[in-house]
Amino acid sequence: MILDSKIPAGSLAEKWTKHKFNMKLVNPANKRKYEVIVVGTGLAGASAAASLAELGYNVKAFCFQDSPRRAHSIAAQGGINAAKNYQNDGDSVFRLFYDTIKGGDYRSREANVYRLAEVSVSIIDQCVAQGVPFAREYGGLLANRSFGGAQVSRTFYARGQTGQQLLLGAYSALSRQVANGKVKLYPRTEMMDLVTVEGKARGIVTRNLITGAIESHSAHAVLLCTGGYGNVFFLSTNAMGSNVTAAWRAHKKGAFFANPCYTQIHPTCIPVSGDHQSKLTLMSESLRNDGRVWVPKTIELAQKLRKREILPRDIKDEDRDYYLERRYPSFGNLVPRDVASRNAKYVCDEGRGVNETGEAVFLDFRDAISRDGEDLISAKYGNLFDMYQQITGENPYQTPMKIYPAVHYTMGGLWVDYHLMTSVPGLYALGEANFSDHGANRLGASALMQGLADGYFVIPYTIGNYLAGMPYDKLPVDHEAFRSAEKAVKDKIQKLLGIKGKKTIDDFHKRLGKIMWEYCGMARNAEGLQKAIGLIQELKKEFWKDVKVLGDNEELNLSLEKAHRVADFIELGELMVRDALHRNESCGGHFRDEYQTEEGEALRDDENFAYVAAWEHKGNDVPEELNKEILEFENVKLTQRSYK
Template identity: 70%
Template sequence: MKTNSKIPPGALAEKWTQYRGTMNLVAPNNKRRIDIIVVGTGLAGASAAATLGELGYNVKAFTFHDSPRRAHSIAAQGGINAAKNYQNDGDSVYRLFYDTIKGGDYRSREANVHRLAEVSVNIIDQAVAQGVPFAREYGGLLENRSFGGVQVSRTFYARGQTGQQLLLGAYQALARQIATGSVQMYNRHEMLDVVLVDGKARGIIARNLLTGELERHSAHCVVLATGGYGNVFYLSTNAMMCNVTAAWRTVRRGALMANPCFTQIHPTCIPVSGDYQSKLTLMSESLRNDGRVWVPKKLEDAKAIREGRKTALDIAEEDRDYYLERRYPAFGNLVPRDVASRAAKIVCDEGFGVNQSGLAVYMDFTSAIERYGKSEAHLKGLHDPDAATIRELGEKVIEAKYGNLFEMYEKITGQNPYKYPMMIYPAIHYTMGGIWVDYNLETNIPGLFALGECNFSDHGANRLGASALMQGLADGYFVIPYTIGQFLSGEIRTPKIDPTTAAFAEAEQNVRDRIEQLLSIKGNQSVESFHRRLGHIMWDYCGMSRSADGLQKARQMIRELREEFYKDLFVPGDNDEYNPELEKALRVADFLEMGELMIVDAFNRNESCGGHFREEYQTEDGEALRNDEEYTYVAAWEWQDLAKDPVLHKEELVFENVELKTRSYK
């Protein structure tokens, strides 16, 4: 049984407390003798490395960035959820748990999600103590706002830069441990293989990105916190360097990849503008608190807008279709991301899209500007203010709330979003799938752990907004420091791991061969061109909607593309220098395999749930149709060699506390 989830016994709300109180510990004198490798220093990795260092372990932390402060966690805008109930609006640990399970379309583990909701409150305490400058009310207490898929205000935020501020908090905690020597930091090092000794993860092979030197690093265990694989789609909101390589290399060594087809499409991104485009930019979900999403009701209006004969301002109120409010009156513009994205796709497919490519909808702040403007005028004691005054006052409120996002939008598009509604379209943003882990966040390879976005554990088939930051920090600060003891308590007599053994030599040679292979093809096409083509295949056939026929076709296309890649790739330069093209080539080679596995998983899952929408499985009014009878399981895939099909291992999901319902936001 490869997928034993090791969920502790007991009532849901007691599991974590009881387990924590009875699990094995490692005494301080033994911690000093134990080495831990942490790969990745975003929210999950930095918080784990810092906390493990504080506890007294010897930590070696690795990042391919020039500094741990650059990780993609920094780009998260909107906020972080926590069940503090500071707003007295009925929130609780149970409600956050329930919202997350429901939001994930009943494809996540109850026990993990409940633990996440429990520790969410500790994260906010810790972050405030570190100096994270969250938004505050006039009374000096913390302010909250609301996010998609929930009816309470539990999101803490720091203007539009919550990820940045939380990452800096974790980075600073890490810096403190680097200064004390308990963490040894390796910047500009990329993990290219994991080393197994007697079946346990005992080290990594890392490439020094400045010199190309391959280094062997050994430890008693290895913790991966290497983020998601959204860049398999080429265009995504992920930072350019985000990649699957570290995670994929562990899959190549036997780790299971769970639910890889569960990818999140974020509904509010700036639409694609041209072929040269390298990445997409997200507009925070928080904007949906005040932005109303619409397209014209009449096809001829949409056509006129696309052809530049009309603008949004020419469309009368009664000719606008606020389709989210129409279809989902209970949640309106704040439906979860998967629902909002699909709704945008539907109206655009029907011909109502509003930019040149026809792939964009409007997000309009006029109503909010008027509402805030009136309330401000009232506060200032202005009677009968004119429309211009109301607008001016309202724009100021919007600016205070979302100023930096509006500015970002204008910089990219050259259009003033206070005057014209924003144009948005869905884009790949996050990956719920990831390396399979048990309750201890340990993979099926003993001693190999996976945290944050790179594991699969908490978000099911769809992640709710402001929950990625929560999960990354929960895993790093409050889960792994405990659960890692379950493994390490059995290792206190294990001496330092020797990096000169055959296993290390084999892994190093494996990496050397891969690099040599890529450099020696000397073909004619750039890495970038292959990546872009892979992205097109993934987006067209394994993106917002999928079908059996399309997926089968796409699998064949990826295989052909991979063949071409190994025949005609050109990588300039050499290994023994700073060579970003070689770095990219290694990453795209792994994306070409990961993409195929995503397609296999999407093909296997004959249902629609969360971010996974199969055209064959939908209700009459186009909503996702789940199949709980047959698919209430985690699909954990064992990779074989390229010629064979991956092997499916099922972890049945047992719901003891939540009744499986059709998700409705109507």
């Protein structure tokens, strides 16, 4: 199938402006005749639901949490980028566009990324108008910081809780529309399937998580704002409930899944402490501004550390390997996330890891404290140091932090065109749920920007272009398409409850996570990936024969909720591995051992792989079909990323 990304003609800087004029509009009096379903209430979902309701559409908003305010966007710490150039330091829309394209290792679409940079400035205005308390200077104007190695200060922040403040802003706008009667909220409700009629998205089937009721909802368009799929690895920085089920079930109904193997592994997380661990905690990237990353030069010293025979401070400077500063003299500890993560893996694979499991490196503030004093370091990072001590029981003012990379964000997601529409007409994907803007690697402080750009400033325009061609009549929920979808959902639930096997759901989830981390994590190779396919297929068979799902459907049932999610993660896992196996190059977060430069850096193959891999579901247990969207670069020159 030919993928039409519907990128408008014209010069890069004019595309969006011209296109906004060219798109069809829906008359204000007719907007109230349309109904839109929004699944997920994070930054993308809440901002889209509120903005569409303000325009006059009728919106139904769904989330699995008890309140829309809980969505995992709330946990983002660092900040949000915008090309405001308030600091007079040379930032511009084009520079933000360029940095994002380059940071994504030239695997994203120029037109989308440019639009993102363009609307970034409006996001900040909008949030301030809502009462979001961003950090300010003494003169009362907004403060900015440099983030994630950017050479300009374009990151807006609200202490270490930027995601929380932005989400509460979007949640307040959503709440206002609930009060106005334009949005109907469905908390503790999970989407179980997408309903299509004549190829168009016409509604969803949901499960009420409290009563177990299976219900149909009809609409003229459906927006999936359901976040990423990092929990396929079991351990990640995602929330416990974050899952791929809505996106995956839409995929099985015809929405292509793009670049599933692009996963971001964040370098500064608290290491795993034992088998009981349920999630990993991120320590903000900003710590690398002052902390120095190191491991001992020799395996012998590392072994002594692991046995607690010596303490970190006993190791002399000449016996320490500040490996990022050594290998990347110009960027040092501030290299991008993928580079920092991979190097931590290398030194630990060599046997130089510093904790009991051998999977940790030091992030040391000794020199920063002796240079700036403990007070200044505490003012900058006090809350992070406290959090670290709370979790690990160690005091980072006295002994270096231990960190290790962890799965954090997924750049892959449902394929969308320039309008954010998936390959199913009327079905849209926004925010982390789509694949569109970050290529093979996302830059710090860009996730919040993209979620809000999609919800506040893109979908309100593009959805009208589609709805203008739709009849007003809604499909009745007793239509055959809804009935058969409901039946399929109920059958699947009965099947899960009926297996009555011996192994718990977490047991399967943990085993899947281990396979994914081992073979499809920070570094991959063909042999390992081949092996992983077999292992996942066996795991899937075993799941459907031997999983134990307790309780009934007609109650709050955490086992049943998890069983659905893990079943879908297993299927997605196989697709991720296949995607990683087919992409015979290294780019951004996708690193194949076979494809690296002499110095061990990612080696792209622009001639053969400068495309988006969009996978098409062809039926259960049938291999997915690869569709390619060729990426064309007219405004940037493809170069080897270098942070030496």
